[in-house]
Amino acid sequence: MQKIKVISLIALGAIIAIAASEFLKPELELDKQVFEIPISKTVSVEGFRNNSGGATVGFRYYYYVTDANQERQKPFLVTDSQKLDIKVNSDTSFSVSVDSNIYQFTNMVWVDDGEQLTALDISLEAHRP
Numbered sequence: 001m002q003k004i005k006v007i008s009l010i011a012l013g014a015i016i017a018i019a020a021s022e023f024l025k026p027e028l029e030l031d032k033q034v035f036e037i038p039i040s041k042t043v044s045v046e047g048f049r050n051n052s053g054g055a056t057v058g059f060r061y062y063y064y065v066t067d068a069n070q071e072r073q074k075p076f077l078v079t080d081s082q083k084l085d086i087k088v089n090s091d092t093s094f095s096v097s098v099d100s101n102i103y104q105f106t107n108m109v110w111v112d113d114g115e116q117l118t119a120l121d122i123s124l125e126a127h128r129p
Contacts, residue, residue, distance in 0.1 A: 040113070042111075065111060100129055
């Protein structure tokens with residue numbers, strides 16, 4: 001009897017946690033494009049300002065890699081700066097340098113160049129202001 005109660009409480013807690021995470025998820029309000037640079041003929045990096053914080057929270061900037069399909073996936077970089085220095089090394093590799101706080105970064109980015117999926121090599125150099 002006790003095991004059933006414990007399992008029920010764990011299941012109920014998991015359901016409540018999942019529901020709360022969906023309702024409390026911050027919304028994106030990408031209101032202005034602040035950055036765009038081509039990496040190759042079919043791939044580019046685009047940056048957008050998130051203006052969902054209101055007057056009490058500073059802007060955050062979301063940077064995406066777009067490919068031949070023009071689909072934005074998850075951002076590869078989230079920061080509080082709209083100024084990035086990008087050095088293109090090749091069609092599948094680039095370096096990012098930023099002087100601000102980094103909230104999210106991933107270098108696990110795949111793009112569709114129209115013929116096949118290709119992994120991008122992204123390196124990050126960050127300096128706190």
